[in-house]
Amino acid sequence: MTTPASASTAPLVVRTVPVDLADLPLLDLLPDQDPVSWLRRGQGLVGWGVAARLDTAGHTRFSDAGKWWSETVARAEVDDRVGEPGTGLVCFGAFAFADEPGDSVLVIPQVVVGRRGDRTWLTTVSVDAPTLAPAAPPSPPAGLTFSDGARNGEEWMSVVAEAVGRIAAGDLEKVVLARDLIASTDEPLDVRWPLRRLADQYEMCWTFHVDGLFGATPEMLVRRERGLVTSRVLAGTIRRTGDDERDLALAATLARSSKDLEEHEYAVRSVADALEPHCSSMNVPEAPFVLHLPNVMHLATDVNGVVHDMASSLQLAESLHPSAAVGGTPTPAAVALIAEIEGMTRDRYAGPVGWMDASGDGEWGIALRSAMVTAGGVRLFAGCGIVASSDPEAELAESQAKYVPVRDALEAG
Ligand SMILES: C=C(O[C@@H]1C=C(C(=O)O)C=C[C@H]1O)C(=O)O
Numbered sequence: 323m324t325t326p327a328s329a330s331t332a333p334l335v336v337r338t339v340p341v342d343l344a345d346l347p348l349l350d351l352l353p354d355q356d357p358v359s360w361l362r363r364g365q366g367l368v369g370w371g372v373a374a375r376l377d378t379a380g381h382t383r384f385s386d387a388g389k390w391w392s393e394t395v396a397r398a399e400v401d402d403r404v405g406e407p408g409t410g411l412v413c414f415g416a417f418a419f420a421d422e423p424g425d426s427v428l429v430i431p432q433v434v435v436g437r438r439g440d441r442t443w444l445t446t447v448s449v450d451a452p453t454l455a456p457a458a459p460p461s462p463p464a465g466l467t468f469s470d471g472a473r474n475g476e477e478w479m480s481v482v483a484e485a486v487g488r489i490a491a492g493d494l495e496k497v498v499l500a501r502d503l504i505a506s507t508d509e510p511l512d513v514r515w516p517l518r519r520l521a522d523q524y525e526m527c528w529t530f531h532v533d534g535l536f537g538a539t540p541e542m543l544v545r546r547e548r549g550l551v552t553s554r555v556l557a558g559t560i561r562r563t564g565d566d567e568r569d570l571a572l573a574a575t576l577a578r579s580s581k582d583l584e585e586h587e588y589a590v591r592s593v594a595d596a597l598e599p600h601c602s603s604m605n606v607p608e609a610p611f612v613l614h615l616p617n618v619m620h621l622a623t624d625v626n627g628v629v630h631d632m633a634s635s636l637q638l639a640e641s642l643h644p645s646a647a648v649g650g651t652p653t654p655a656a657v658a659l660i661a662e663i664e665g666m667t668r669d670r671y672a673g674p675v676g677w678m679d680a681s682g683d684g685e686w687g688i689a690l691r692s693a694m695v696t697a698g699g700v701r702l703f704a705g706c707g708i709v710a711s712s713d714p715e716a717e718l719a720e721s722q723a724k725y726v727p728v729r730d731a732l733e734a735g
Contacts, residue, residue, distance in 0.1 A: 334373055334398040334430065338409040338445040341435070343454060348435055349518050349529075350456040357514060358414045358431055359531045360677050360685065361521055365439075366528070367408055367677055371432030373447035378428075381421040384640035387428045391636070394430070395680045404443045407547050407683045408436045412445065415636070416532040416675045416689065419644065419668040420661070426670070427533045460514040462734035463507040463699075471502030471701065472666035478721070479714035481663050482706075488659060489710045496588045497650035497659050499717075500705030502666055503725055505732055507699045516693075516731035523616060524727055528676075528687045535670045537692025538727050540615055540622075543642050543674050544597075545685045546635035551597060551627045556613065557589035557647045557707050558582030558621030561723040573612040573619050585707045586610055586621040592646040592653065593625050600638060601627035617726040634682030639674040648672040648688055648705065669694055671703035691727045702728050 348368045358369045378386040402410040418424025434445040521529040524538035542554040560576045594606045604627040613622040650656025678684030693702040704724035706717040
């Protein structure tokens with residue numbers, strides 16, 4: 323199912339120019355109408371307005387989006403005075419986790435402001451250049467309350483126990499099971515509120531918002547830049563205690579934990595196998611490092627490669643999705659078990675979210691530590707990799723720790 327946006331039929335007129343914004347945080351520019359963002363440590367892209375948009379769904383969602391993007395790029399009239407990855411025409415996308423159900427989207431904003439190193443630029447798409455100045459700041463959500471999503475903690479633990487049973491029976495090796503948490507607010511959420519807080523507090527993560535899906539993900543499904551490809555694979559988690567010395571000891575435990583190393587190895591393998599056909603050379607480190615985030619620590623591996631074919635970042639994302647970090651091993655059995663026992667729809671949670679430019683370069687993260695804006699509030703998501711030795715109670719605690727970034731970012735204080 324594809325509904326081409328009417329605006330996409332006229333050629334887009336695109337202009338990128340350098341701008342000087344000193345140290346102004348890019349998020350401060352965002353108005354409340356149709357904001358998009360992809361930022362890490364103050365660098366990246368923000369945008370607003372809709373110049374063109376594609377809505378799609380089903381198993382052809384990635385190829386529909388790729389075709390629409392190529393056609394739109396081919397017709398665009400582009401004057402790019404900067405020439406960096408992310409300048410000229412760019413789209414932002416958020417893709418459903420599963421073939422069914424779920425909707426996917428690509429959006430081309432009317433205005434994009436990007437920053438890379440000490441260069442900042444403005445791209446306009448079929449609109450006059452706006453004056454770049456801080457927008458009126460967002461207000462915190464009023465009347466914030468949280469309630470269980472599809473399953474309460476007890477119910478979810480029994481789903482985890484069921485999965486452990488299936489793994490013990492030899493049906494599969496690993497499955498990632500997720501749950502949701504509902505946040506209700508008196509007024510529709512101004513997503514810029516949590517975005518600013520996530521960007522401040524989760525510097526190691528990519529703070530994103532595309533069409534209601536927002537969060538701060540630590541996991542890079544794929545970045546393609548000038549022929550080089552990178553994926554940051556995470557799997558294996560331990561909660562932080564708040565006491566730095568204890569956390570260092572826990573990090574050492576994590577790096578030696580056979581349960582976590584096993585879970586991690588599945589995830590790295592799935593990424594390396596999917597990238598291999600596209601790469602002439604690859605570097606897959608033998609042992610993971612420990613990534614420290616404010617709420618949790620993860621086993622992490624950066625897989626790098628040189629791409630030898632013309633695969634765009636979105637095509638690479640399609641071939642990597644779902645990696646064993648969010649699906650499981652083997653993938654078909656894991657995805658079938660998720661659909662059978664998870665008991666909720668993931669929508670765009672754990673799907674690829676990111677951006678791409680006209681050359682196909684781009685960054686697609688996995689939409690984790692994320693939430694979806696709904697009519698009455700927000701739906702938060704968290705998932706955990708389950709293997710033979712998983713303990714339901716520990717997994718429940720891990721899922722709660724994974725809610726923390728978005729949960730805290732919604733608070734007023
Ligand atoms: C599924 C999530 O996280 C994934 C699962 C992990 C794990 O089980 O250890 C770690 C990082 C992510 O790859 C999530 O945050 O929702």
